[in-house]
Amino acid sequence: MQPILAQSLTRAWSGRAYRNCQNIRLLSSTPQRSSRLRARLEIPPPFPVTKTCPEPSCNCPPTPALPEGLPIDHEQALNGTMAAYAQQLLICTGQPDWTSRIEDDGENKGWGNLVRGLKSLLGRGGPYLDPFNNVLVTNSSIAPAASSSPASASAFLFPSFKYFPSIPVNTASSPDQTTGLTTFVRAYLLPERLHDMHSSLPAAKQADMTRSPDLAPHFPGVIDINHSPTVLICGHGGRDMRCGVMAPALESEFKRVLQTRGFTSADSDGTTVDGPNHANIGLISHVGGHKYAGNVIVYIPPKMTVGTSSEPHPLAGKGIWYGRIEPKHVEGLVEETILGGKVVTDHFRGGIDRSGDILRI
Structure with missing residues (x-):
């Protein structure tokens, strides 16, 4: 053996x-x-890119001096620093800064009531709280429509590219009420399709948490933003002075450069929000990443073309987030992104397309 x-x-x-x-x-x-x-x-980027901003063609305003102890982070890579979101509701306040918590501001004003109402509906403990449907509620310096009152407010919605001149802020609901803030949330801010994690919820609850487009006709006067680019600059000094110091210089430079390219921007009346050769430019409240100031978001409307041609804009329907923007970069962003349809990768934090998909490179 x-x-x-x-x-x-x-x-x-x-x-x-x-x-x-x-x-x-x-x-x-x-x-x-x-x-x-x-x-x-x-995988190649989902849009045309250029690495850096070209040098400005003229003398730019100097970069403002930042407060001591609040430096800009020039070390971390910017790509991917934008938090994912589904939609951004941009509330028109007509003022350039706000308290640290925007829900504490705007006492007895329609825009303040809108912020607080949305928090009660979409925030912690609210009936429409959904961790997979992150709606950014952001204040802006863009003026509200003249028709707004303590009972209503004006706002833009991106990337839906819509402007609402008068949103009712009353959150009380009743069977016969069809025009309150709850109805607005159900018509425009809820997801079109729930995340799979909600599949165990009762069918009735799933229906309550899903968007109801049939309610949209209750809000007449909605304007589609088809032609005007929107430039948003974080200027929330009440939250962090890096953005508070940097933003006014950037806003002035964007207005100056866009004006030389044939664009106008409304500063006070809030009546013009869309049209050829018009741009919406405003300061906004905190969106994250003060250490990357200046923070800039550019929304390119769906029907915008390249320059004066009929060629569709490569970034049409998209929102592009930039960080570490200084006045010397503004002309390059206007030329490369707003007019030319290219994303500047050195400053790219992230983006979103018309369907709500997050863009990375």
């Missing part, structure tokens, strides 16, 4: 040795295959 046992042991050892040799070869070849795989899986 010993020779048979020896043969068996020899075969067993040989089998293990063979498999071990195989494993060694497989492990040693893995880095090469992974390298080739990574090379094959490199």
